[in-house]
Amino acid sequence: xxxxxxxxxxxxxxxxxxxxxxxxxxxxxxxxxxxxxxxxxxxxxxxxxxxxxxxxxxxxxxxxxxxxxxxxxxxxxxxxxxxxxxxxxxxxxxxxxxxxxxxxxxxxxxxxxxxxxxxxxxxxxxxxxxxxxxxxxxxxxxxxxxxxxxxxxxxxxxxxxxxxxxxxxxxxxxxxxxxxxxxxxxxxxxxxxxxxxxxxxxxxxxxxxxxxxxxxxxxxxxxxxxxxxxxxxxxxxxxxxxxxxxxxxxxxxxxxxxxxxxxxxxxxxxxxxxxxxxxxxxxxxxxxxxxxxxxxxxxxxxxxxxxxxxxxxxxxxxxxxxxxxxxxxxxxxxxxxxxxxxxxxxxxxxxxxxxxxxxxxxxxxxxxxxxxxxxxxxxxxxxxxxxxxxxxxxxxxxxxxxxxxxxxxxxxxxxxxxxxxxxxxx
RNA sequence: GUGGGUGUAGCUCAGGAGGUUAGAGCACCAGAUUGUGGCUCUGGGGGCCGUGGGUUCGAGUCCCAUCAUCCACCCCA
Numbered sequence: 001x002x003x004x005x006x007x008x009x010x011x012x013x014x015x016x017x018x019x020x021x022x023x024x025x026x027x028x029x030x031x032x033x034x035x036x037x038x039x040x041x042x043x044x045x046x047x048x049x050x051x052x053x054x055x056x057x058x059x060x061x062x063x064x065x066x067x068x069x070x071x072x073x074x075x076x077x078x079x080x081x082x083x084x085x086x087x088x089x090x091x092x093x094x095x096x097x098x099x100x101x102x103x104x105x106x107x108x109x110x111x112x113x114x115x116x117x118x119x120x121x122x123x124x125x126x127x128x129x130x131x132x133x134x135x136x137x138x139x140x141x142x143x144x145x146x147x148x149x150x151x152x153x154x155x156x157x158x159x160x161x162x163x164x165x166x167x168x169x170x171x172x173x174x175x176x177x178x179x180x181x182x183x184x185x186x187x188x189x190x191x192x193x194x195x196x197x198x199x200x201x202x203x204x205x206x207x208x209x210x211x212x213x214x215x216x217x218x219x220x221x222x223x224x225x226x227x228x229x230x231x232x233x234x235x236x237x238x239x240x241x242x243x244x245x246x247x248x249x250x251x252x253x254x255x256x257x258x259x260x261x262x263x264x265x266x267x268x269x270x271x272x273x274x275x276x277x278x279x280x281x282x283x284x285x286x287x288x289x290x291x292x293x294x295x296x297x298x299x300x301x302x303x304x305x306x307x308x309x310x311x312x313x314x315x316x317x318x319x320x321x322x323x324x325x326x327x328x329x330x331x332x333x334x335x336x337x338x339x340x341x342x343x344x345x346x347x348x349x350x351x352x353x354x355x356x357x358x359x360x361x362x363x364x365x366x367x368x369x370x371x372x373x374x375x376x377x378x379x380x381x382x383x384x385x386x387x388x389x390x391x392x393x394x395x396x397x398x399x400x401x402x403x404x405x406x407x408x409x410x411x412x413x414x415x416x417x418x419x420x421x422x423x424x425x426x
Numbered sequence: 427g428u429g430g431g432u433g434u435a436g437c438u439c440a441g442g443a444g445g446u447u448a449g450a451g452c453a454c455c456a457g458a459u460u461g462u463g464g465c466u467c468u469g470g471g472g473g474c475c476g477u478g479g480g481u482u483c484g485a486g487u488c489c490c491a492u493c494a495u496c497c498a499c500c501c502c503a
Binding site (some may be wrong): 370 | 461492496
């Protein structure tokens with residue numbers, strides 16, 4: 001039975017009480033992108049299914065079992081984007097942005113969709129902030145991109161995280177290593193866990209990343225891709241490390257780090273947090289020098305990362321970071337005696353026209369209840385419109401913090417409060 | 427897709443081995459003498475006990491299924 005009063009599994013509402021956290025995230029990220037020279041790009045939330053098949057890779061988990069794919073009324077197979085890189089790459093090609101000055105640096109913020117079993121820090125609709133840069137293989141760019149992701153976490157008040165770095169090589173050295181690894185592991189094949197047995201053919205590199213202790217032991221002395229990179233890849237990796245060293249950014253080389261998407265080459269990195277539980281990855285990314293060519297474009301290199309917004313917010317909450325309370329209402333206008341609601345509205349509108357966030361009661365409540373509500377709204381000031389004062393074209397202005405109050409002429413009310421509110425915010 | 431935990435008021439939870447009108451705290455609303463919030467006191471509204479079957483004279487309580495949720499695996503953000 002479909003429950004009409006519940007959001008679909010793995011999705012959730014971001015309620016007013018939480019939305020400030022999201023706005024905070026977006027503000028910080030936009031500011032950083034501006035400083036780093038990245039412009040925003042917005043692509044559709046769905047694309048031709050084929051785009052993800054070709055770019056992400058048909059044997060990846062994302063494509064094999066996690067895509068929201070549907071056929072539209074024109075019989076086209078479409079898929080809600082499971083990640084952000086492929087759509088941006090598509091847009092880059094579609095609009096021939098390789099014809100503009102390179103490199104092109106862009107960022108995006110938006111929802112992604114993966115049909116997966118929900119868990120802590122994992123949703124079917126989740127949100128990512130990510131950047132992509134097209135047009136250069138220069139290693140210092142790798143360092144810039146990585147650094148930007150670290151600055152994002154810091155700007156959001158996260159201190160406890162680790163940057164893991166690796167190189168997954170290029171098609172040449174990776175394929176060679178892959179066969180080499182399979183050869184080395186072949187004799188031990190029956191001693192691996194069932195998952196790894198499956199990985200042996202599909203993605204042997206991932207065996208090195210298995211959480212099972214028994215598998216870890218079996219691969220303890222196996223040769224690593226990092227030691228078998230081709231000259232070009234090895235040189236690139238060394239240069240990236242050097243750039244990070246120059247910047248003073250600490251990192252951990254994890255030769256067993258693997259990325260889940262096929263298009264990665266050379267630099268691969270992930271930022272993990274110790275406070276998130278099993279879903280410890282705050283974000284990750286890497287270089288994808290052959291992606292554009294794979295989907296039918298020119299041979300333009302690229303690099304990027306994606307950060308999970310939900311996970312960042314969870315990490316912030318776990319770290320006890322909070323935001324200063326922002327108040328929606330500066331002034332609350334209440335009525336006493338026979339003063340009409342319309343009269344109150346007139347005053348409220350006049351205040352708003354002066355840039356004062358004002359509001360009033362809309363439930364016909366008693367004076368006492370109106371004040372109680374104003375208190376709940378955390379309004380700093382309350383304007384009381386009473387019969388006595390109205391006769392003199394005056395109103396009572398009450399400071400809810402100090403409890404003091406005075407009579408103010410109606411004509412001066414708006415400009416006076418505008419001044420008071422502006423002063424209080426400083 | 428696999429394994430385990432949990433579903434009782436808006437929220438956090440009680441409800442001894444099945445037995446009458448299902449409770450608490452917080453929240454919400456209203457009062458505590460005439461037009462004044464926070465503190466206190468008093469009162470009040472709210473619950474197909476997730477849903478559907480079954481066992482029983484009788485089910486919030488036992489059994490099955492289902493849905494949801496949480497945790498872990500897989501994988502990833």
